Amino acid sequence: MKVNINENLLYAQGALAAKEYLHKAQMDMKMHRRFQPPTLRLHQQFYLKDKALEFQAGFMDAIGAFILSSLDGITVDLFRWDVLSVLQRANRKK
Numbered sequence: 001m002k003v004n005i006n007e008n009l010l011y012a013q014g015a016l017a018a019k020e021y022l023h024k025a026q027m028d029m030k031m032h033r034r035f036q037p038p039t040l041r042l043h044q045q046f047y048l049k050d051k052a053l054e055f056q057a058g059f060m061d062a063i064g065a066f067i068l069s070s071l072d073g074i075t076v077d078l079f080r081w082d083v084l085s086v087l088q089r090a091n092r093k094k
């Protein structure tokens with residue numbers, strides 16, 4: 001699905017919500033030094049509950065971009081990560 005982020009506010013809001021979730025998860029990991037498997041599912045349900053499909057797509061695409069970057073060996077600084085630019089570049093390549 002090719003998305004123009006500049007024209008799709010719901011998609012962009014979903015992507016930014018994912019960035020916020022990832023930042024909270026990262027801070028939680030630093031504090032507690034443990035991963036709780038249901039955490040992602042619970043937060044996904046919270047953030048995506050009753051949201052439009054475009055919002056959900058933006059959320060999941062941002063999570064995917066973070067995971068793929070991490071698997072590629074890139075350390076993502078969530079304070080400076082411009083998730084919207086990353087997703088825009090990925091969508092242009094499609």
